[in-house]
Amino acid sequence: MAVEVYLIFKGNCREAVSFYEKVFNTNKPEIMTFGDSPQNPNYPLPEEAKDLVMHTRLSIFGSTVMFSDTFPGSPFTTGNNVTLAVVSDDEAQMRKAFDGLKDGGEVKMELQETFWSKCYGSLTDKFGIEWQFSYEENN
Numbered sequence: 001m002a003v004e005v006y007l008i009f010k011g012n013c014r015e016a017v018s019f020y021e022k023v024f025n026t027n028k029p030e031i032m033t034f035g036d037s038p039q040n041p042n043y044p045l046p047e048e049a050k051d052l053v054m055h056t057r058l059s060i061f062g063s064t065v066m067f068s069d070t071f072p073g074s075p076f077t078t079g080n081n082v083t084l085a086v087v088s089d090d091e092a093q094m095r096k097a098f099d100g101l102k103d104g105g106e107v108k109m110e111l112q113e114t115f116w117s118k119c120y121g122s123l124t125d126k127f128g129i130e131w132q133f134s135y136e137e138n139n
Helices: 013-023 091-102
Strands: 005-009 053-060 063-069 083-088 106-112 120-124 130-135
Touching: 005 013, 013 053, 013 063, 013 091, 083 091, 091 106, 091 120, 091 130
Parallel strands: 005 063, 083 130
Antiparallel strands: 053 063, 106 120, 120 130
């Protein structure tokens, strides 16, 4: 059993997933759009929804992160309800990913030694998603 994170975007999910795919050097994800889903003639799909991402996923540091665009007209709040924590014993890999996410983002705390970790930092990426990075020894 696992707890998986699901991130919702407002029309730029495909761009975000492509960015994360490069930053974390993952396999290219399969993307299902709202237009790919079975259509109900009683509830026609709005044209602006057809190419939006209904579902996709990436494996990031061994965890599954799922993504979707919000359906047109649905309420949406950018990123302030989710923080992703990357906990790893590979400091070099953490630093590379942190540096990648800094592109267009805002660093809240550069990677540095803290009382709980020899390497911790946090940032908000260019899509408004908050990330924390923490080094933990693999015991």
